[in-house]
Amino acid sequence: LARLAEQLLTLSRAEPGSRRPRADRIDLTQAARQVLETHAPRAIDRNVDLGLDQTVAVPVIGDGTMLREMIVNLVDNALRYTPAGGTVTVKLAAAGGEAVLTVTDDGPGIPADERDHVFERFYRLTGATDEGSGLGLAIVREVVENASGRITLADGATGGLVVEVR
Known part of the structure; x- marks a missing residue:
């Protein structure tokens, strides 16, 4: 219940016009590293190999708090759906003047016909049985x-x- 309340608050803050735009200079690699460190115990408990495939800085300008929350939600989803013995990898790169964040997992994937819908608030995949709220990808x-x-x-x-994410 606490996680649901936290996600609702985050979603509210992420909506356009809900807060003053910020232009922080942040290193996405460092932000991802921090997120992975906080998620490492959960990955270990679930026997999932959680890794970062980047060691150089990938600087961006944006709302640092919200960009970190984006990474948290992507990693959280990947860990939730990856089975024991699987892998979740976060990769960062700079390509064509833009930052590229990729999260790859060994979970069941998302059927092509549901991919547009998973970004809707409270949307849950057909047959989903886990405890997610359907807010992570909306955020x-x-x-x-x-x-x-x-x-x-x-x-x-x-x-x-x-x-x-680009």
């Missing part, structure tokens, strides 16, 4: 749109899901 979408970015969902090469 991610708001943060990405506020940063004039874009997000894509794709199948992983060997299954799972690949989420790319």
Whole structure:
């Protein structure tokens, strides 16, 4: 219940016009590293290999708090759906003058016909049995749109899901 309240508050803050736009200079690699450190105990408990595939700085200008929350929600979803023994990898890169954040997991993926809907508030995949609220990807979408970015969902090469944010 506390997580649901926290997500509702975050979603409210992420909505356009809800707060003054911020232009923090942050290193996405460092932000991702911090998120992974806080999620490491959960990954260990679930026997999921959680890793960061980047060691160089990827600087961006934006709302640092909301960008971190975006990473939290992406990693949280990936860990939730990846089975024991699976892998979740966060990769950062700079390509064509923009930052690229990719989260890849070994979970069941998202069917192509549901990919547009998963960004809707409270939307849950057909047959979903976990305890999620359906707010995580709605938060991610708001943060990405506020940063004039874009997000894509794709199948992983060997299954799972690949989420790319630019």
